[in-house]
Amino acid sequence: MKQKLGFFLKYFGAVLFLAVLIGGCAGTQKPVQEGENGSDGQVTEAPGKNNQDTVKIGVLLPMSGAQSKAGAEVRAAMTMFADIINESRSDIDIPLAQSEGLPNLGGKKVELVFGDLKTVDTALSEAERLITSEGAVGIVGLFSSANTKTAAVATEKYGVPLISEGTSPSLTQKGYEYFFRLFPDDTIYVEDTYQYLMELNETQNANIKTVAFVSEDTEFGKNIANVQKKCAEKYGFEIVENITYSSNATNLISESLKLKKSNPDVVMMSSYISDVILYIKTFKQLNYMPKMIMGQRGGFMQSELFTALGEDAEGLCSTSAWALDLQIPLVKQIGDLYRKEYSNGVDLIPDVLKCGTDLYILCLAIDQAGSTDADAIKEAMYNLDYPTDKLFIAGTGFEFNEAGQNVASTSLICQIKDGKYQTVYPSEARAYEGLYPLPLWDER
Numbered sequence: 001m002k003q004k005l006g007f008f009l010k011y012f013g014a015v016l017f018l019a020v021l022i023g024g025c026a027g028t029q030k031p032v033q034e035g036e037n038g039s040d041g042q043v044t045e046a047p048g049k050n051n052q053d054t055v056k057i058g059v060l061l062p063m064s065g066a067q068s069k070a071g072a073e074v075r076a077a078m079t080m081f082a083d084i085i086n087e088s089r090s091d092i093d094i095p096l097a098q099s100e101g102l103p104n105l106g107g108k109k110v111e112l113v114f115g116d117l118k119t120v121d122t123a124l125s126e127a128e129r130l131i132t133s134e135g136a137v138g139i140v141g142l143f144s145s146a147n148t149k150t151a152a153v154a155t156e157k158y159g160v161p162l163i164s165e166g167t168s169p170s171l172t173q174k175g176y177e178y179f180f181r182l183f184p185d186d187t188i189y190v191e192d193t194y195q196y197l198m199e200l201n202e203t204q205n206a207n208i209k210t211v212a213f214v215s216e217d218t219e220f221g222k223n224i225a226n227v228q229k230k231c232a233e234k235y236g237f238e239i240v241e242n243i244t245y246s247s248n249a250t251n252l253i254s255e256s257l258k259l260k261k262s263n264p265d266v267v268m269m270s271s272y273i274s275d276v277i278l279y280i281k282t283f284k285q286l287n288y289m290p291k292m293i294m295g296q297r298g299g300f301m302q303s304e305l306f307t308a309l310g311e312d313a314e315g316l317c318s319t320s321a322w323a324l325d326l327q328i329p330l331v332k333q334i335g336d337l338y339r340k341e342y343s344n345g346v347d348l349i350p351d352v353l354k355c356g357t358d359l360y361i362l363c364l365a366i367d368q369a370g371s372t373d374a375d376a377i378k379e380a381m382y383n384l385d386y387p388t389d390k391l392f393i394a395g396t397g398f399e400f401n402e403a404g405q406n407v408a409s410t411s412l413i414c415q416i417k418d419g420k421y422q423t424v425y426p427s428e429a430r431a432y433e434g435l436y437p438l439p440l441w442d443e444r
Helices: 002-027 068-086 120-132 145-158 186-204 219-235 253-262 273-285 304-313 329-341 350-369 374-382
Strands: 054-061 109-116 139-141 210-216 238-245 266-270 292-295 317-320 412-417 420-425
Touching (some): 054 068, 054 350, 068 109, 068 329, 120 139, 139 350, 186 219, 186 412, 186 420, 210 219, 210 253, 238 253, 253 273, 350 374
Antiparallel strands (some): 412 420
């Protein structure tokens, strides 16, 4: 009897041990429960593969630090587009909105896995983590050109598509195999800037002759300054000042005094949000206002500009690739959806929409490929089927050249009026005649 009891206890103990072991192993297969940065767990998938019930897309955003507000707005836009794909939305008439999930992948839902883009250096480590640990089959996010180049080290290594709106022309000159850009590069934005100045001279006798460049000292500012210089020479504008300043500057009085002394007709600025705010406040302090301030996106395309400067932001111009006033019905629908359901009343601004569109088009390519294989996604991007009557961006659609640049995209110029970006160029998209020259501070 004792022998039977002993055998039973040993047998029961072995079964219990196996049950615990199997249960513990099964627990590691559960989907990751995302925290604020989406890194509260590990997924046992191989790089570039996706064996879960969802298709995972890696999203790199600044979720802490100076750019965190912009990151939060982009995250809201990404979530909106993921919901449009995952839920049936009969009110938004774009591809994938009427189905639930990705129909060509058996209805799999899109799952966003996030990485915190704290610095340029973390773009590499976070991109690699999203691919190897989280199982992301594509990477999108809020990237500068420098961030893009760093993240591309990982995406090219593992063979994972990367869609970024870093605007440096060099991004499509490096021979990346898996890189795509949906919207224009700096060459197009700057060329249109000068075309707009020429138009003002021809139609309004603006007599714009001189320009000055103000550029922060990272790759973003340096690239744009070089393109601006070439275009100024091409169109016959005199460069009276070319200022490069530290992106960490806390005092810009010296630079602002140089501008005031050289008195250019147009100041062209390539600056991040904190710099734009500091420059405008310094201009006001010095009672200096040029006839035009033309931003090259960056800090000029963030909603924080309105909250920090209020009425002092009125009249600022910037190049752009999208605007809420585009005469396309879907623009208003998507803008309303974002403001009412995702952003707590904050308007959808151009650079946020661009990032959300990157996610949406990547998901569309995955669905049209019917696969999460990187080469299949790449082939689908090159042959993307998108009906022109369902566009919600400017341009004629999505047509990528061999370098990954969408050659069907176009740019706009917007000016801030009544606390909103309003399109002033080109004429076929114009919603506001524009204000030139800008009134002096004591005339506002």
